[in-house]
Amino acid sequence: MPSNSRDSAPAAENQPERTGAQIIVDTLLDLGVEVMFGYTGGVVLPLFDRLYDAPIRFIIPRHEQGGCHMADAYARASGKVGVVLATSGPGACNLVTGLATAMMDSIPMVAFTGQVRTELIGNDAFQEADTTGITRPITKHNSIVKDVKDLERTVREAFYIASTGRPGPVLIDLPVDVEVSKYAGNGKVETNLRGYKVRPKGHARQISTAAEAINKSERPVLYVGGGVIIANAAEELRALAEKAHLPVTMTLLGLGSIDQRHPESLDMLGMHGSAYANYAVQESDLLIAVGARFDDRVTGKLSTFAPNAKIVHIDIDPASISKNVHVDIPVVGDAKYILTELTKEVEHRPREAWFARIAEWKKKFPFKYDGNAGPIKPQYVIEEVCRQTNSDAIVATGVGQHQMWAAQFYRFTRPRQFITSGGLGTMGFGLPAAIGAQIARPDATVIDIDGDHSFNMTLTELATAVQYELPIKVCLMNNGYMGMVRQWQELFYGRRYACSYLKNPDYAAVARAMGAAGITVDKKEDVPKVIEQMLAEKRPCVVDFHVEAEENVWPMVPAGKSLNEMDGLDILERLI
Numbered sequence: 001m002p003s004n005s006r007d008s009a010p011a012a013e014n015q016p017e018r019t020g021a022q023i024i025v026d027t028l029l030d031l032g033v034e035v036m037f038g039y040t041g042g043v044v045l046p047l048f049d050r051l052y053d054a055p056i057r058f059i060i061p062r063h064e065q066g067g068c069h070m071a072d073a074y075a076r077a078s079g080k081v082g083v084v085l086a087t088s089g090p091g092a093c094n095l096v097t098g099l100a101t102a103m104m105d106s107i108p109m110v111a112f113t114g115q116v117r118t119e120l121i122g123n124d125a126f127q128e129a130d131t132t133g134i135t136r137p138i139t140k141h142n143s144i145v146k147d148v149k150d151l152e153r154t155v156r157e158a159f160y161i162a163s164t165g166r167p168g169p170v171l172i173d174l175p176v177d178v179e180v181s182k183y184a185g186n187g188k189v190e191t192n193l194r195g196y197k198v199r200p201k202g203h204a205r206q207i208s209t210a211a212e213a214i215n216k217s218e219r220p221v222l223y224v225g226g227g228v229i230i231a232n233a234a235e236e237l238r239a240l241a242e243k244a245h246l247p248v249t250m251t252l253l254g255l256g257s258i259d260q261r262h263p264e265s266l267d268m269l270g271m272h273g274s275a276y277a278n279y280a281v282q283e284s285d286l287l288i289a290v291g292a293r294f295d296d297r298v299t300g301k302l303s304t305f306a307p308n309a310k311i312v313h314i315d316i317d318p319a320s321i322s323k324n325v326h327v328d329i330p331v332v333g334d335a336k337y338i339l340t341e342l343t344k345e346v347e348h349r350p351r352e353a354w355f356a357r358i359a360e361w362k363k364k365f366p367f368k369y370d371g372n373a374g375p376i377k378p379q380y381v382i383e384e385v386c387r388q389t390n391s392d393a394i395v396a397t398g399v400g401q402h403q404m405w406a407a408q409f410y411r412f413t414r415p416r417q418f419i420t421s422g423g424l425g426t427m428g429f430g431l432p433a434a435i436g437a438q439i440a441r442p443d444a445t446v447i448d449i450d451g452d453h454s455f456n457m458t459l460t461e462l463a464t465a466v467q468y469e470l471p472i473k474v475c476l477m478n479n480g481y482m483g484m485v486r487q488w489q490e491l492f493y494g495r496r497y498a499c500s501y502l503k504n505p506d507y508a509a510v511a512r513a514m515g516a517a518g519i520t521v522d523k524k525e526d527v528p529k530v531i532e533q534m535l536a537e538k539r540p541c542v543v544d545f546h547v548e549a550e551e552n553v554w555p556m557v558p559a560g561k562s563l564n565e566m567d568g569l570d571i572l573e574r575l576i
Contacts, residue, residue: 041087068098073436104423140168202333226253227291398454428457
């Protein structure tokens, strides 16, 4: 990343005159960009023409939304900034869902969008849209560049803003005349954003106060969000949990921040989290939140959330502190730095009674399903995938029941292993996300655990995976329903399944038509051998598992209920 000091830029002779498009490409190369995603169009042709000779790998999706999700997942899997490019009007508008997804999950991404010539802006020119106006609420920052002299500075600032503090997507709108205008420049441009200062070091006294609270607590819980993974602070988290002997529960996006096979792990908490995590939070006397934002799917009924706990909140974003839940000990700063300092001051406490209580809950309410039933259970498929990959695959998902089963039954062992849409809950995310993750990690086994309705939304991107010879695997939990909607209709709407069922195509045939491998599985006994076959495939492979149509995700905290008021616990108890 460039220095945050424009004033220290060295003097230099004027550079050769370059077009705006060439300035962008040169700046991207200087920033270390190796991969871009996007779709061409009239007003971005000058930029594409300069990219033609550049040593940047360019991935063309079948739809701009897919490309945006690919850039997002590339960032999640690699820790780098994802970059996406689209043309004006409909091309830019097609990025909206992807940008909103990245914004909600704090993903570093830079989007370039084409725009009509500056003198035509506001005249309803062909393929004109107010891109900056449309995307302002769903980006961390955005701007339109109307002078080629501002171009390099704007690009460098975009990457700096996207990747520092609480990360997020940044958009740059590019009128076509700026792309073709020429400018010589005056040496390397540095960024100096006077109104944007990132302060990674937390206040020493607040860190000490948090350590004192941990040392005094009898029933503490570490509540970990995606911010720990963003901060590359998993090792520091593990060190703190082991030294202070703290149980750790994770949000959906926090999965992988600690090895779920470790005894300290309480797995996921929240609406479809583990009963033992939810009970532990509700009975805790100290809740240490790290890189988490207390969203509604985690807290349940706010007024009864962790009623006996003092709350420590560690976050890089001061706006997140006490936004949803009152915080007793705020610590603003980078999780990696703060966890390191906190570990120095905490003491080891055995907390035998607390861990014994947690062990009772784990024994009584494990994640469980009826494995003796006739139809294929989606949980069984995911367990078998986990077994055969030895918990080592990168897993992407769409959104719905299959996403929750993946979170419950795949054991994540490391950061950047689970690639899923959290805050926005974007159906269709799984397949393009698997593509982006595979490009970021060509050495890894990447599996999209998807639902049929989610897969339907972006299945054309399978052709992208075939074109670029990406050996992604797709495990479809095909129950014919929009599963989570159907579950709510069953529980709260008297089984009136309004508009939640669709007739699906033959997915295996569709996959083969696109050049991928396609397999259909109807029998439970065929599941292990087909997964083995799928993992051995060197090309994209879609396996269509016809699973139990009305299987539900348990446990479940109904909307408006407290975390300890979970439905389905009686079902889990009967299955032990």
